[in-house]
Amino acid sequence: MDAIILQILNGLDKGSAYALIALGLTLIFGTLGVVNFAHGALFMIGAFCSVTLSKLLNLSFETVDPTQKDFLGNPLKVKTPYVQEWFGPEVGAAIIDWSVPLAILFAIPIMLAVGYVMERGLIKHFYKRPHADQILVTFGLAIVLQEIVKFYFGANPIQTPAPDALSGVATIGGSFGLNISYPVWRLVYIAFSGLLIFGAFAFLQFTTFGMVVRAGMADRETVQLLGIDIDRRFTIMFGIAAAIAGLAGVMYGPINAPNYHMGMDFLVLSFVVVVVGGMGSLPGAVLAGFLLGILEAFASTTWATTTIPGINQIIIYLVAIIVLLTRPRGLMGKKGVMED
Amino acid sequence: MGILEVKNVNKRFGGLQALGDVNLSVAENTVHAIIGPNGAGKSTLLNVLVGKLIPDTGSVMFDGQSVLGRKPFEINQMGISRVFQTPEIFGDLSVMENMMIACFAKRDGAFKMQAIGSMWSEKDVVEKAEHMLESMNLADKREMHTASMSRGDKRRMEIAMCLAQEPRLLLLDEPTAGMARADTNNTIDLLKKIKEDRDITIAIIEHDMHVVFSLAERITVLAQGTPLVEDTPENIKGHPKVREAYLGETQVAA
Amino acid sequence: MFGLKNTDLRLLLIVFVLTMAAPFILNPFPTESGLAQFNAGYPDLMQKFVIFGIFAIGFNILFGLTGYLSFGHAAFLGVGSYACVWMFKLLGYNVVPGILLSIVVSGLFALLIGVITLRRSGIYFSILTLAFAQMSFALAYSVLSNPKFNLTNGETGLQVYADDPQWFHSDRLPDLPHLFGLSMRATHKMQLGAWEFQFNAGYYMCAVIMLVCFYLAIRIFRSPFGLMLRAVKSNQQRMNYTGLNSRPYTLAAFVISGMYAGLAGGLLSAVDPLAGAERMQWTASGEVVLMTILGGAGTLIGPVLGAGLIKYFENIFSKINESVLHQWFGFLPDGLEDFVITLIYPFVGKGWHLTLGLIFMLVVIFLPGGLIEGGQRIGRALRGKKASDAGKSASTEPAE
Amino acid sequence: ASHAGFTNAPQGGTVTLGFNVPQSGPYADEGADELRAYQLAVEHLNGEGDGGMLQTFSSKVLEGNGILGKKVEYVTGDTQTKSDAARASAKSMIEKDGAVMITGGSSSGVAIAVQGLCQEAGVIFMAGLTHSNDTTGKDKKANGFRHFFNGYMSGAALAPVLAAQYGNDRKAYHLTADYTWGWTQQESIAAATEALGWQTVNNVLTPLAQTDFSSYIAPVLNSGADVLVLNHYGGNMVNSLTNAVQFGLREKIIDGKQFEIVVPLFSRLMARGAGENIKGILGSTNWHWSLQDEGTKAFVQSFGTKYGFPPSQAAHTCYVQTLLYADAVARAGSFNPCAVVEALEGFEFDGLGNGPTLYRAEDHQCFKDVLVVRGKENPTSEFDLLEVVEVTPRAQVEYAPDHPMFAGGNLGQCNPGA
Amino acid sequence: MNVKPDFNKGKNYAETAPAFLSVWNMEAYYGESYIVQNISFNVHEGEILALLGRNGAGKTSTLRSIARMDNPQVTHGEIWLDHKPLHLMSSHQAAQAGIGLVPEDRCIIPGLTVEENIQLAQIAPPIGWSISRLYELFPRLGERRKQEGVTLSGGEQQMLAIARALARDIKVLLLDEPYEGLAPVIVDEIEKTLRIIKEQGITTILVEQNAVRALELADRAVILDTGSVVFDGSAKEVLGNAELRAEYLAI
C-alpha cells in the first residue's frame, strides 16, 4: 500500500512537471497554432533564471587567507558573498538559501519579457506560415538560446537547491496507518503546479480573453474585423505561456539540477503530452500530463519491468499510440485544430 | 422505380431533427430540384447520399444498390458526384491539374499506382481535361492556382470536375450561388446540354428560382427536415404553402 | 529523354554533373592554404552528402507531396542500417545483399507502421510516427541488445566481429565492405598543383544510387501518382468525393519514402560497417525534417541542398578551433587579432550549433521557400528582369 | 622514405594528431577539459611551456622538438557523444587532415566505435575517457590503447574499502544505466562486493533518457537494502544521486545500519554538478589532482598555471596518452602504427601519475594504481570536492586477460592501412 | 498599415473629401498580381451603394481593401471615413472607426456557439445592437444560440454574419453578396432589414450578383471591370441603360 501511494505521488510529481510544460505549450501550440520547438528552451531559461539569481546572490569579494593553500600552493583566496557582508552572515545566508523561491519573483517579469520579445520579434511573423516553417524557425531559436546558455554556464548541471526548510523529507499519512516519507520540495512542486494550473484555467475560462484568443486562433482575420486587436492578445498569451514554462523551470531546479539541454529533454515529451491530451484542450493537456506521469511511475517498478522487460522505456509512447488510435483526437481534443 | 430511392431516412443532431422520415424517389434521366427554406435539411440529405453522414434510420438505394455503409469514394465510383455548397477544390493545384485528377479518377478508379509514368504523356486524360476546361470556359486559366480564383470561377471549376467524372447522378448544392448572371445562364445552358447529350440524372439544390424553374422537371420542397410537397414546377409555383413558407412574393415574378 | 520534360532533364543533368565532379567542386582551396579548412571534398563527407540526400529526397516524397509530416523516419534509416550489417555478419562484406535487404526490410517496417499511423492525420500522425520511432530506438538501444537476444548490440552499435559466420567471405576479398571486390574505402588521390582531389569508390557508388533515386523522385513527382499525392495535401475531402481512396496513396508514399530511408541506412552501413541505435533517435528524425524544410519542402532538389548544408556545418564548422582561427588571423596586429577571434570564436568549433541555429532562423525568415528560393532569387537577379517573368510562371508549378 | 606503407605517413616537417572530443552535448565540459590537456601536451611536445610531465616521465626519449623532429600539429573535432558523429569526425581527420593518431572521447560507446574505425583505417587510437570493460574486452582492437581504468578495476579497488567502511554484511541495491557500460560496471561491482560477503538484493535498469529517478528510488526504501549503488555517469549520475538524497536515503537506518550510497565511477566535473549531495559518498576514480607524486604535481602545476584551475581525470588521461603515443613513436623510430603498437605493448613506465604503469600486450589495457575517493565534507574551494581515501595498488586490480568479463574479443593484427 | 498618404496633389485630400466615405486612387495587390487598379469613388452618409461587376472584377478585393485586411495589400491611395484616414489604419482600427464587413464566405468562427460569435463582436468598442434585439431581427438565431456557429445551415450562417456586424456600432456596412444561398423569403427579409438599417442612418455598400435586385434597393451604383471603375452614377441610370447592363452585367 505504501509503495503504491509512493508511486502515485511520484506520478503526480512527474505529472505536474509534464502538465505544467504541456500547459504552456498547449497555449502556444494548441491555441495560437504555432508549433513551438522553443518551448523547452523557455522551460530551461526559467530554470536558469534561478541559477542566475543564485549566482548574483553569491557574488563575492575575495580575501586572501595565508594559512591555507590552493591547488597550486599559493595562498588561498576565500570568497564571501556581498549579501552576507551587507546583511550580516545569517540574513545573508538565509537569502542565499531561499534563492529558488525568490527566483519565482525574479523569473516572472523576465519570462514575460522573453515571451514578449520572442512573439513580437519572431513568432508574430509566423502565424500564417506553414507549420514546417514554424518548426524550423523555433528549432533554430531553441538551439540558439541553448547555446547561449551553454556559453555562459557550461554544459554541466548546476545545482539550485531548495531552501533548507523545504528540502527535508516529510512523513505523511501517519493518521491513516501509513508510513510514507516524501521529499518536501516535491510536495511543494505538486501544490505549486496545482495552483498555477488552476490559475491559468480561471484566467482563460472566466474571462473573455480566452474566448477571443480561441477565436483569433481559428480565424484571425475575422476577429480583427470585429475591432479586436488580436495581435496584442496573442502577445499577452505568449507571454503568459512563457511565464508558465519559466516558472515550471524555476520550481523544477531543486528536483533535478538545471543544465543547458534540459529543455530539449522535455521537448518531445511535452509535445506527446499535448497531443495525447488533444489539440486545443487545456484540461486535456493537464490530464494527459498526470496520466502519463503516473503510468510512467508504475511502469518503472520492478514488478512491471520483470513482467514486461523494457516497459519503462516505452510506456509513454505505447500509451500515446493506444490513446491516439482509440480516440482520434486524443483525450479531449477539439475538432479541426491542427488536423491538417 | 427511380434511380435513387430514399426511404424513411432520419437524422438527428442532438436535439434537432434535421431529417425526419424523408422519402424521395428520383427518376432516371430527370432533373430533380430540392428546394426549401434555409436549414430545412437539404444539404444534410445530400451528405447522407454521398456517405458524409450516416443516417440514424432508413435506406438509400442507388440503382438497386444500397449506398449506406460505403465510403465516400466508393459511392462516387458507383456514379454519384457532388458539388458542394462552399467550393471544395484542390486549392494549391492548378486548374489543369484539378481537372486531370478528376479525369484520372474516372479512368483508373479509386487507386492506381502510376508512380513513374508521366502524367503529361497520358494522352486520353490530357485531352479530356483540355476539352472539359474548354467547354467550361476555363481554358485560359489553366495554369492558375485555383485558390486564387474568384468565387464564381471556383464554383465552375468544381462543376467541371464533377462533370468530368461522367456521373450517372450529379448532385449540385447551390451551383450558381455567387455566380454572375451571365455565368448562371451559361451554367443553365451547360446543364441542359449535358442533359441532352448523355444519360444523366441531376439532383439540384438551389435558391435561385430562375435556375430551378429553367431546369427542373420535378421539385421536392423540404421544410424542417420533411418533404412538404413533390410536384411539377408549374404546380409548385402556384402552391400556396410553398409560396408562404419559401418563395415569398417577389421571387415568382423573376 | 528518360521520359522527362526539358526542365527536369536539365535539373537531372545538373545534379549528375555536380555529383560526378563533387571531388573537384568541393575542394576549391589548395591543401596548404588556410581556407583548406572549408574543403569538403573528402570521402566521408561526400558520402554523407549523397546518403543524407537520398534520405531527404525520400522524406520529401512523403512530406513534400502529401504534407504528412513524419517525425519518425529515422526508424527506417536505422532498420536499414541494421539489416545491412547483419548481411555483412552472415554473408560477407559484399554490399549488394545488404543494400537490397535494407530496402526490403525498411519497406516492410514502413508498411507495418504506415498502416497503423496513417489512420490519423496532421499532428496526430506526426506524434504517432514519433512514438513508434522512439519505441524502436529504446528497444534497439537496450532491450534488443541483452546478451540472450542480441539483435542490435546496443550502445556500442552492431558491427562485424572476427567470429561472425560470413559464409561467403573468402580471403581474396577485402576485409571491409566491398562491391564484388572493389573496397568501399578504395580512394584514388590525384595531386594537381597545390590541390589534392580524392576519388572514392564508396562515394561513387552512393552517388550513382542517389542519381537513380533522384531520377525516380522526379518521375514520381511528375506522375499521376505524384499528382494524387499533392491532391491529398491539398484537399482530402474533395479527393474522397472525386472517387479516389486517399489511404492507399498515402500508404504507398509512406512505404516508398521508408524504403528511401532504409536504402540510405543501408548505404551508411555499406560505407562504414557500424550501425548504432542513435540513428533512430528523434533527433535524427528531426534532422531530416529540418534538412527538407531548410532546402525547400516539396521541391526536387531542395532537400538535397538542406542535407548538404547541415552535414557541412556538422563536419566542417565543428572543426574550426582556436588555433585555426589564430592561423587565419595571424596577419592582424595582436590586439585586433584577439578581438576578431573573440568575436568569431563562439560561432565555430564547439559553437557550431549556434551558427546552425542562426542559419535555420535566417533562412526561414528571409527565404520562406528554403534554400531553393535563395537560389531562384540569385538566378533571377543574374538573369535580369526579363527572366523574372519566366520565373513567375515557373512558380505556378510548385514542384520546380 | 622510411615512413611509406601506412596510412597518413607524415610528410614534411609536421605531424598531425586528431583530438576527437565531445564539444557539444552533455559532456561538452569534459570534452573542453580534454582539449585543454591536449593543447598542453602539444605545447610540451613541441618544447614550449614548462615541459610538464616530460620531466618526470621515466622514458626520456622525448626531447621537446616535436615527435621524431616533426613539429606536432593537431586538428579537433566534435564527437557529440554519438558514435556516428564521432566516426564522421574521426574520418575527416584521417581522410582530410592526414591525422596519424586519433584520441579522445568521453563515453565507451564512442570509444569502441572510433577504435573500430581506427583499426579499419590503419591509424592508432588512444582512447580517452572510457570505463566499460568491453573497450579492452570483447571489443578490443590491436590499434587501440586505453589508459583509463575500467569497471572491473573499479570493483576490485572499491570493494575492500566498502567492506572496511561499511562492513561485510550489507545488502546492495543497484540502479544501472541500461546500456553496455552500465551493465559491465554493475556486473563488476556486484561480483567484487559479493566476493566479500555482500548481498545484491536487486538490480534495476534505468533508461538512458531518464531525468527523474524518483520512481526508481522510492522502491529502494522498502526493499530491505542498506546500500544503494548508482551505476550511472554524467547527467544520469547527478540526477539519480540528487534524487536519492532528496528522498532522505542517507538519513535512513536499516536494521541498525546507516544507509549508504555508492557511486562507483566518480569524476570531479560530475561531482560539481551534484553539489552538496556528493559529500561523504564513496567511489573510484582514475586520477585526482591532489595526488602527491612528482608527475601529478608537475602536470597540475603546468595545467593550473595555464588555465587557472586543476585538471580533471579526463584531462589527465588525454594528456598522458598524447605523451605516451609520442614516446612510443620516438622509441620505435617510426610513425608506422605497427611499430607504435609494438613499442607500446608491454611497455612499463612511471612518472605520469598513478605510480608504475604497464600497457599489457594481450589486451592493450593499462594497469596502474586506482584511487578510491570520497566526496569531501568541507571543501576549501570549488575544485576541492574529492578526497582520496585509498590508493589501491596495481596488483590488487589486475586480472587475467581471459577473465570472463573480458572474454570474447580478439585483438587481431595491427593494421597499418594503406 | 504602412501606406503613406499620397500628397501629390499638394494638399491633404481629407479637406476636400467630398463624401462620408471616400476612396481615392486606391491600388492593391495580391502578392505580385495587380488587382485593384486605381479605384476612386464616394459614398454619402446614409445611402446604399451597389458595387457591381462580373466574377473576378475585384468587388471583394475592393471591400477587403476598405476594411484594411492584410490581403490584398493596398499600396497606393487614400481612404477616408468621416474624416478619419482608414488607409493609415490596420483592420481592427478600421473596425473601431466604424467599418463593418460581412465577408463573402461569412467567416463564422469555428469552435464558438452562435451566441459567442455575437458576443465576440461586442468586446471591442463601439457596441451596437444588443443581442436580444438581434434575436428579434433573426429569430432563427435565437433558437440556435447554443449551437456551434459553423454547423448552421448556409442561410443561417449568413444571418449570423449580418447580426455580428450589427452587433457593433458601425458607420458603414460592407456586404459581400449577402443574399447568396438564401431562400427567397429570407432574401426578402434581409432586404427589409437593409432598409431598416438604412433608416438608422447606416451607410451601406452592397456587392451583389443579382444586379436588378441590388439596383432596386440602392441609391447609387458603381460598376467595376477588371479592377477599375467603369461606371459611377445613380442606380436608376443603370436600370435604364440597357447597353451598360449588357456590357458589364450581362443582364
Ligand SMILES: Nc1ncnc2c1ncn2[C@@H]1O[C@H](COP(=O)(O)OP(=O)(O)OP(=O)(O)O)[C@@H](O)[C@H]1O
Ligand atoms: N453537424 C451538425 N451538427 C448540428 N446541427 C447541424 C449539423 N449540420 C447541420 N445541422 C443543422 O441541421 C439543419 C439542416 O442543415 P442543412 O445544412 O441541411 O440545411 P439546408 O437545407 O442545406 O439549408 P441552406 O439552404 O441554408 O443551406 C440546420 O438547422 C443546421 O443548423
Ligand SMILES: Nc1ncnc2c1ncn2[C@@H]1O[C@H](COP(=O)(O)OP(=O)(O)OP(=O)(O)O)[C@@H](O)[C@H]1O
Ligand atoms: N488570394 C488571392 N490571391 C491572388 N489573386 C486573387 C486572390 N483572391 C482573388 N484574386 C484574384 O483577384 C481578382 C478579383 O477577385 P475578387 O474576389 O475581388 O472578385 P469579385 O469581383 O469579388 O468576384 P466574384 O463575383 O467571383 O466574387 C480575380 O481575378 C481573382 O482571381
Ligand SMILES: [Mg+2]
Ligand atoms: Mg445547404
Ligand SMILES: [Mg+2]
Ligand atoms: Mg467576390
